[in-house]
Amino acid sequence: MKAVLRWLGLLVFAFVALQLFFVLRIAAMVVMNPESTSFQRSEAWVQVAASGQVRWRQEWVPYGEISEHLKRAVIASEDDGFANHDGVDWVAIEKAWERNAKAEAQAAKTQARAPDRPQRAPKIRGGSTITQQLAKNLLLSGERTLLRKGQEFVLTLLLEQLLSKERILEIYLNSVEWGEGVFGAEAAAQHYFRKSASRLGPSEAARLAVMLPAPKRFEKTPGSAYLAGRTRTILARMNSAELP
Template sequence: MKRQLQLGGKIALWLGIAFTATSILLVLALRWVDPPSSMVISAWERNSGRQAQHQWRPLEQISPHLQMAVIAAEDQKFRDHFGFDFTSMMKALNEDRGRIRGASTISQQTAKNLFLWNGRSYVRKALEAWFTLLMEILWSKERILEVYLNVAEFGEGVYGAQAAARNFYGTSAPYITRWQAGRLAAVLPSPRRMSARYPSAYVRNRTATIVRQMRQLGGTGYLRQL
């Protein structure tokens, strides 16, 4: 029995080392290599039997208004934190009576969309934290924002800034206006329930709030400080 426990411990140790090394190398490679898809996109395609609308665009080809809109809407401390906004997380957890939930930063959302499956569990939260930490260490803030804007879901089967621009506004990612950007950011919490094409009163009001917050953060000049 003792020998079996020792063998099991060694196997667990080597599996842990292998996972750690593999995940570090994967995240490091994605610092320069653009991911062709994500776990969330692949899951949607598998479940729907359809091909997602998704086309990669480098950050310099994505409207700075959209860059600012997602920061204003999703993560106003993006520039300053190291992947986690603990104040917002604790507030959300307390309001939700301790369930596995919290206010996710852009880094956390990127980790979930890119690497993880849908669902809630302590294992998934631990992996989310691990990949978030790796991205913050190995990537620049600009790279995190770039990947996020290319894998975020803006509507049913619509992923990334370019697909959203084409689908909802008949334009390309560089030409998204301030108000269009605000509307896209407004639907991010629930893009399959809310619509950027046919905005509800809530989405219109939320858009106005986001545009105002963009100005309060300093507008697109904020991006030069990342």
């Protein structure tokens, strides 16, 4: 019994120590820019394993030097309640669950009608906020488990408590992936439009925002009809996007 209690004590200590480590790292980001994210490092390892080389283009720019159009476009596309929620958008999560349930039910009906025909897996949509995406990419692995999701939730709350909304958006825009080895708004603006992030126009900003869910795929298919149509949709929403 003592051995079990000892192991439980060690597990609790390890958990608390890990949370303290995260608190200190996030607190440091009030004044220090993160050199890299967990996602960026994992992508670098993938590149090394595949080709022995690392493509990593990133240049940090302050919040005030990022086009307001890009800020509005990303909020309109990824998290239209960013300025007002506490890190988790429960309404968006509920809607995502409903959409996913309908998609899975429709897929099951299609499979029942044509059991021998190959079926495409239903498209699963998430309800993650910008803060949740940052928590995941900044400090966590890419595995999908309940334990990791729980840790993501804790980190999301810590980010919201320790950093301002502007700082969260600044770190997100400077670290998010926008293509193969392309990270952050400045690198994306230079890569796709040969201009700085501060000079991005509304259409360019909307196009970059639309790429975020699948940047590598859209980088290879710049003429995609979906990309063009979705860009027009985000353009129409940008003026109503609330900045922090």
